[in-house]
Amino acid sequence: MTQLILFNVFNGLIVGAFYALMALGLSLILNLSGVINFAHGGFLALGAYFAYALIPYVGFWGALVLSPILTGVVGLVVERLLIRPLYGRDPLYGLLLTFGLAYMLEDGVKYVWGPQSLPFEAPTWLMSSLSNDYFFLTGYRLFMILIVVVAVAGLFGVLGYTRLGMRIRAGTRDLETVSTLGVNTRLLRSLNFGLGVYFAGLAGVLAAGQLGLEPTIGDGLIMPSFVAIIVGGLGSLVGTLFGGLLIGVVSGLTTVFWPAASEAVIYVMMGLVLLLRPRGLLGEEGRIV
Amino acid sequence: MPNETLAPVVDRRTFVKTALAVGAATVASPYIIPARAADVVKLGMANPLTGTYAAFGKNESIGCQLAVEEINAKGGILGRQAQLIIEDSTSGDAGTAVQKSRKLIDSDHVNFLLGNVNSALALAMAGVSNEKGVLHIDPGGHTDAVTGKSCHWNVFRVCNTTAMEANAVASALVKSYGKKFYYITPDYAYGHTVEAGLITAIKKLGGERIGGDLAPLGTVDFSSYLIKAQAAKPDVILFLVAGNDLINALKQAVQFGLDKKFHLAGALMELEVLEGLPTEARIGTWLLEWYWNQPNVPHLDAFVAGIKKKTGRVPTARHWFGYVGGWTCALGAEKAKSLKALDIAKALQDFALPPEVALGPNKAYYRANQNQLLDTIYVGLAKAKGSAPDDLFDVKTLVNGADVAISGTLEESGCKMTWPT
Numbered sequence: 074m075t076q077l078i079l080f081n082v083f084n085g086l087i088v089g090a091f092y093a094l095m096a097l098g099l100s101l102i103l104n105l106s107g108v109i110n111f112a113h114g115g116f117l118a119l120g121a122y123f124a125y126a127l128i129p130y131v132g133f134w135g136a137l138v139l140s141p142i143l144t145g146v147v148g149l150v151v152e153r154l155l156i157r158p159l160y161g162r163d164p165l166y167g168l169l170l171t172f173g174l175a176y177m178l179e180d181g182v183k184y185v186w187g188p189q190s191l192p193f194e195a196p197t198w199l200m201s202s203l204s205n206d207y208f209f210l211t212g213y214r215l216f217m218i219l220i221v222v223v224a225v226a227g228l229f230g231v232l233g234y235t236r237l238g239m240r241i242r243a244g245t246r247d248l249e250t251v252s253t254l255g256v257n258t259r260l261l262r263s264l265n266f267g268l269g270v271y272f273a274g275l276a277g278v279l280a281a282g283q284l285g286l287e288p289t290i291g292d293g294l295i296m297p298s299f300v301a302i303i304v305g306g307l308g309s310l311v312g313t314l315f316g317g318l319l320i321g322v323v324s325g326l327t328t329v330f331w332p333a334a335s336e337a338v339i340y341v342m343m344g345l346v347l348l349l350r351p352r353g354l355l356g357e358e359g360r361i362v
Numbered sequence: 363m364p365n366e367t368l369a370p371v372v373d374r375r376t377f378v379k380t381a382l383a384v385g386a387a388t389v390a391s392p393y394i395i396p397a398r399a400a401d402v403v404k405l406g407m408a409n410p411l412t413g414t415y416a417a418f419g420k421n422e423s424i425g426c427q428l429a430v431e432e433i434n435a436k437g438g439i440l441g442r443q444a445q446l447i448i449e450d451s452t453s454g455d456a457g458t459a460v461q462k463s464r465k466l467i468d469s470d471h472v473n474f475l476l477g478n479v480n481s482a483l484a485l486a487m488a489g490v491s492n493e494k495g496v497l498h499i500d501p502g503g504h505t506d507a508v509t510g511k512s513c514h515w516n517v518f519r520v521c522n523t524t525a526m527e528a529n530a531v532a533s534a535l536v537k538s539y540g541k542k543f544y545y546i547t548p549d550y551a552y553g554h555t556v557e558a559g560l561i562t563a564i565k566k567l568g569g570e571r572i573g574g575d576l577a578p579l580g581t582v583d584f585s586s587y588l589i590k591a592q593a594a595k596p597d598v599i600l601f602l603v604a605g606n607d608l609i610n611a612l613k614q615a616v617q618f619g620l621d622k623k624f625h626l627a628g629a630l631m632e633l634e635v636l637e638g639l640p641t642e643a644r645i646g647t648w649l650l651e652w653y654w655n656q657p658n659v660p661h662l663d664a665f666v667a668g669i670k671k672k673t674g675r676v677p678t679a680r681h682w683f684g685y686v687g688g689w690t691c692a693l694g695a696e697k698a699k700s701l702k703a704l705d706i707a708k709a710l711q712d713f714a715l716p717p718e719v720a721l722g723p724n725k726a727y728y729r730a731n732q733n734q735l736l737d738t739i740y741v742g743l744a745k746a747k748g749s750a751p752d753d754l755f756d757v758k759t760l761v762n763g764a765d766v767a768i769s770g771t772l773e774e775s776g777c778k779m780t781w782p783t
Contacts, residue, residue, distance in 0.1 A: 076593070077589065077590065077593055080589045081586055081589060084585045084586060084589065087585075088583050088585070179412075180412075183416070187417075188411075188416035188417045188420050189417035189420075189421075189634050189637065189638065190417065190606060190609050190634065190635070190637070190638025191637075191638060192637065192638055192639060192640050192641075193640065194640050194641070195640075197642065200616075200617050200640075200642065211617045211618060211619070213617055214617075283583075283610075283613065283614065283617075284582060284606075284609070284610050284613070285606045285609030285610055285613065285638050285639075286638070287414075287416075287417070287606055287638070288416070289413060289414055289416075289606075293580055293582040294582065325585070325586050328575075328586030328587065328590075329586065329590070332549075332575050332576055332577060332578070332586075332587070333549055333576060333578060335578070335581075335586070336578055336581075
């Protein structure tokens with residue numbers, strides 16, 4: 074039994090790391106722009122399908138680099154055309170827009186590539202199992218953790234040490250003052266949105282290796298991302314990271330004892346957090362959005 | 363408030379009033395739209411076009427569309443042209459499926475109702491069709507109850523029951539792999555019945571269930587279940603999940619190297635799933651309900667060509683289900699010389715499909731007082747690559763569904779059909 078539990082904790086951390094990757098992108102967008110991006114799952118699917126389309130030309134590694142960038146560019150375009158007009162209005166507008174956008178992205182992908190599952194071939198040496206005596210470790214999962222670690226480190230590096238990052242952090246606190254200091258906040262929000270969507274695209278490429286590639290691939294992953302943000306705390310990226318890992322582990326452990334509840338348990342956690350500590354575990358007090 | 367700019371801008375109140383008017387029109391339309399031409403015979407299909415079963419629903423609708431085109435080319439149904447109306451039932455929302463069925467029957471006045479890929483939705487729709495007395499064909503919803511406990515005189519099913527599937531594949535599983543089975547089952551009607559059927563059939567052959575898990579429909583990450591399966595140390599891990607869940611589960615199982623430690627197999631496999639798997643995950647013993655690559659079956663080439671023209675790919679079992687569904691409506695009406703559901707239902711008792719529709723080696727017929735199509739089941743092995751790009755299955759045994767060891771007796775099905783007087 075202990076072995077089973079240990080397996081599941083380890084496994085939960087891996088799954089949680091993936092949720093955290095998704096949630097970080099979502100959190101970035103939410104913090105700076107105040108937009109609840111329901112289309113994040115759709116961008117994940119887009120990233121996965123771009124990778125599928127690119128692999129025959131640039132191989133898996135090329136697709137891993139290019140596809141998130143392409144997705145980020147699409148995000149930039151979407152922000153400029155669709156989301157920018159809604160800044161300053163009731164957050165409901167942004168929510169409705171991204172909700173509709175999610176359907177558009179899913180149907181668009183279905184229109185171009187069809188509703189059936191497509192075979193996504195990641196490199197075979199990556200897919201092989203490394204050990205399943207102590208825990209289920211495959212080359213692919215190790216690779217996934219590596220990518221998540223690099224991406225998260227990169228993100229925190231950008232936020233902590235570059236001018237753009239500094240401006241984003243300042244903007245999440247007080248965008249108006251940042252704007253009066255001469256920063257082009259329109260560009261800032263666009264870049265921030267693009268960066269968030271880049272993370273969705275990256276998550277999409279990683280997901281396609283593990284899951285069946287079909288238009289609804291993002292659906293099952295977007296809700297845990299929202300829950301990760303709420304549990305970890307609105308306004309705190311470290312909190313989001315922590316929230317993702319936490320719900321991954323809890324969900325994995327629940328499967329050992331009560332599989333039917335494994336999906337529901339993350340919402341129960343969300344409910345508990347909202348009741349007992351509404352700001353989230355590491356969130357800032359008074360943060361509304 | 364009127365807007366004084368040069369560009370014509372619709373003011374907010376006008377916009378809201380227009381939106382409400384459009385919304386009201388959508389709801390009120392059954393009463394406003396005049397009666398359609400009475401010359402057309404309508405088939406209404408409510409199947410998933412979105413969600414996790416979108417690929418299956420789409421393929422069934424394409425198969426049915428091909429059938430309707432062929433029917434019209436041959437003169438239609440009782441001299442009248444046939445028309446297929448397709449609605450999206452969603453992949454899992456019974457409320458929408460019921461609403462669309464009612465819309466097809468009450469608004470569009472369809473003569474025939476077809477659906478649903480999702481077993482639970484098929485049952486819900488059968489309730490509506492029975493209430494309204496409309497002939498209903500279920501092309502691809504597998505749970506036993508549709509032609510079992512909840513059977514109705516007006517509901518016919520093309521695909522196999524889960525009991526038939528279990529009986530057909532059980533002996534291949536026990537013979538090839540061993541006696542200790544671990545089950546990964548989807549937690550809904552279909553999963554429960556196919557697992558129950560397999561447990562019984564495997565027990566008769568000396569095998570046993572040493573453990574299992576019920577995975578919620580739409581599970582994305584199967585690692586926890588696979589971890590438990592490994593700990594149980596079975597001979598075979600049976601994957602009873604379907605569609606995308608099966609792709610996820612097999613992909614992950616092979617990534618974990620479980621195929622090197624245990625046998626991986628299951629019951630129902632579909633070509634859509636095989637096509638979506640990476641080559642290293644196309645393994646195991648499964649059954650297909652219909653396969654395109656059969657030698658010496660007349661008229662098969664024409665069907666394969668017909669579907670290839672529409673989709674660019676070979677037909678799957680789902681195309682064939684939709685095709686049989688459409689043709690059953692036409693052939694039943696022709697035999698009964700009537701469009702009345704009761705007459706057609708009576709004409710379809712023990713009705714055998716002609717070879718150009720059956721497209722298989724054995725006779726395919728709807729068993730009387732159960733309305734279940736008994737036909738060939740293809741048991742075999744998934745293969746990574748075949749002689750043709752879509753040849754991903756190696757048929758080892760052709761099982762005859764009409765054999766009572768496979769179909770079970772009428773009593774065993776639990777169907778007690780009552781006919782309206």
